[in-house]
Amino acid sequence: MWVTVSLFAAVLVLCFGLASYSSAKASAPVPFTVVLDAGHGGIDPGVLGVNTGTKESDINLAIVKILEKYFSEAGFRVVLMRKNEGGLYGLPAGGYKRRDMQKRKDVIEKTAPNAVISVHQNNFVSDRSRRGGQVFFKPGDAEGAALAQAVQQQLNGLSGGDYSALRGDYFMLNCTHYPSVIAECGFLSNAEDEALLVTEEYRRKVAYAIFKGTLAWLS
Numbered sequence: 441m442w443v444t445v446s447l448f449a450a451v452l453v454l455c456f457g458l459a460s461y462s463s464a465k466a467s468a469p470v471p472f473t474v475v476l477d478a479g480h481g482g483i484d485p486g487v488l489g490v491n492t493g494t495k496e497s498d499i500n501l502a503i504v505k506i507l508e509k510y511f512s513e514a515g516f517r518v519v520l521m522r523k524n525e526g527g528l529y530g531l532p533a534g535g536y537k538r539r540d541m542q543k544r545k546d547v548i549e550k551t552a553p554n555a556v557i558s559v560h561q562n563n564f565v566s567d568r569s570r571r572g573g574q575v576f577f578k579p580g581d582a583e584g585a586a587l588a589q590a591v592q593q594q595l596n597g598l599s600g601g602d603y604s605a606l607r608g609d610y611f612m613l614n615c616t617h618y619p620s621v622i623a624e625c626g627f628l629s630n631a632e633d634e635a636l637l638v639t640e641e642y643r644r645k646v647a648y649a650i651f652k653g654t655l656a657w658l659s
């Protein structure tokens with residue numbers, strides 16, 4: 441796998457060399473910056489696994505930490521929205537969700553990234569056979585749509601799902617103008633997906649698919 445990662449890193453360096461990521465004044469290229477957003481956290485667990493009750497928030501964080509390693513080792517500047525199990529809302533009092541989302545928006549605005557990847561797990565109790573990764577983008581965000589489709593292609597086939605990237609009306613997509621995607625890595629309402637998503641091995645596969653899709657988008 442690391443040979444592949446190195447190859448992608450080399451492609452990335454080539455891209456930086458050809459593209460206008462370096463200013464006329466600075467000789468060093470400006471690193472490509474990605475915000476990695478682990479959805480939920482703290483008193484907001486997200487959805488729960490159908491058999492194990494595993495919290496979506498914990499799975500999201502675990503996948504983001506693997507992603508951080510892949511992107512950092514490939515030369516990206518990486519900003520993590522959250523680094524631990526806690527949420528971003530301050531006190532767990534009324535209005536926590538609004539404060540949490542506002543903080544996420546602030547982090548993105550302050551970072552001014554080239555891309556935002558928000559990691560989530562899906563839930564569809566009316567059809568528990570639904571499984572696989574689904575990636576969302578904001579209508580009108582052409583770069584986000586291309587990134588979403590590139591990531592979607594890599595996620596397809598990992599667990600039986602085969603989808604196109606979808607338009608989504610979500611705060612994390614709408615809150616800034618930076619290219620943004622939400623990667624729903626699998627369905628915690630599906631027993632097979634859940635059994636995969638609780639394993640380190642499958643989390644690595646999902647993270648690598650997201651990383652690979654992002655590199656494909658860049659090239």
Ligand SMILES: [Zn+2]
Nearest residue numbers: 479486560561
């Ligand atoms: Zn979620």
